[in-house]
Amino acid sequence: MNNQKNKYCGCLYYSANAFARIMTKIAEEEFAITGLAPSYALLLMSVNEQPGIQPKSLSEHMQLTPSTVTRLIEKMEHRGLVKRSSVGRATEVHPTKKSLELKSVLKKAWQNLFKRYTAILGEKQAKELTTKVYEAFLRLDQEYITND
Amino acid sequence: MNNQKNKYCGCLYYSANAFARIMTKIAEEEFAITGLAPSYALLLMSVNEQPGIQPKSLSEHMQLTPSTVTRLIEKMEHRGLVKRSSVGRATEVHPTKKSLELKSVLKKAWQNLFKRYTAILGEKQAKELTTKVYEAFLRLDQEYITND
DNA sequence: ATATATTGTTTGTACATACAATTAAAATAA
DNA sequence: TTATTTTAATTGTATGTACAAACAATATAT
Numbered sequence A, B: 001m002n003n004q005k006n007k008y009c010g011c012l013y014y015s016a017n018a019f020a021r022i023m024t025k026i027a028e029e030e031f032a033i034t035g036l037a038p039s040y041a042l043l044l045m046s047v048n049e050q051p052g053i054q055p056k057s058l059s060e061h062m063q064l065t066p067s068t069v070t071r072l073i074e075k076m077e078h079r080g081l082v083k084r085s086s087v088g089r090a091t092e093v094h095p096t097k098k099s100l101e102l103k104s105v106l107k108k109a110w111q112n113l114f115k116r117y118t119a120i121l122g123e124k125q126a127k128e129l130t131t132k133v134y135e136a137f138l139r140l141d142q143e144y145i146t147n148d
Numbered sequence C: 001a002t003a004t005a006t007t008g009t010t011t012g013t014a015c016a017t018a019c020a021a022t023t024a025a026a027a028t029a030a
Numbered sequence D: 001t002t003a004t005t006t007t008a009a010t011t012g013t014a015t016g017t018a019c020a021a022a023c024a025a026t027a028t029a030t
Helices: A012-034 A038-049 A055-062 A066-078 A097-121 A123-146 B012-034 B038-049 B055-062 B066-078 B097-101 B103-121 B123-146
Strands: A082-087 A090-095 B082-087 B090-095
Touching (some): A012 A038, A012 A097, A012 B012, A012 B103, A038 A066, A038 A090, A038 A097, A055 A066, A066 A082, A097 B012, A097 B123, A123 B012, A123 B103, B012 B038, B012 B103, B038 B055, B038 B090, B038 B103, B055 B066, B055 B090, B066 B082, B103 B123
Antiparallel strands (some): A082 A090, B082 B090
């Protein structure tokens, strides 16, 4: 008995995007206590954990384009949350005092986010969905590269 | 044996977004034959099928904000793909000859998209994933509204 | 019948993300 | 050693999406 209220809900492109939008909205709410949007928060967590990490590496961790990462870093540098230093052709991204102070709040927000969607979806289902979605991402991503 | 290559892949927010981005990229490729980006294509399919449909209704079908729908319609009107007419406070969106001519290509593109990700993920898995993702969306969306 | 609230649509503005082109450094080949 | 190719990062620009505010039409309450 498929809930066919919606014409497009059988399309993975459509469902994936609707789902990502609501997840992002929820994540924004939960990360509000850090004063950061979710992607900035993730980036900062990486920088705090691996001081000197390079944009290339960040873009792989976050599955975002290098240019996007540059943009995120620019804004955080402007807010005094990271420092950049050039080392050859590479760039090292370092945390500041201010960002290190956010460490515990960031962790808290991340846990809260996890708790929130887990409470709604159920622990087992949430875990399974996360895994399945990520695996599907990997498969599509793999195929996409080899398709060039 | 969890593939823990990535720090964030256990986070549903992260996985959902990474997945939606790659799905969108693939959808863009498949809808390229229509000359439209995927969301415009979906909108046009709705308009073609229900001439006179209102933005409100479209925004529900597509799970997009009314303002977003207005923006999509504006651009399509500018390209001569739909016409708007005011009826009281409502707006009716009508297909043009040009958009009706696209009907079969749109359908084709949509089928190709379906085939493409189905070939990669497997028919059963793709179907299951679509359903699970959509159901999770509904649950979160529901909870989000009542949380206000 | 008039005032008030609700609803559908649009507008101004902002933001996250990406692509294509560019720069600069490093690695490899000649 | 010089020339060429590859790689990391950045910049210009574009796009999809949303929020908040404004408008305009309708419905409701007094």
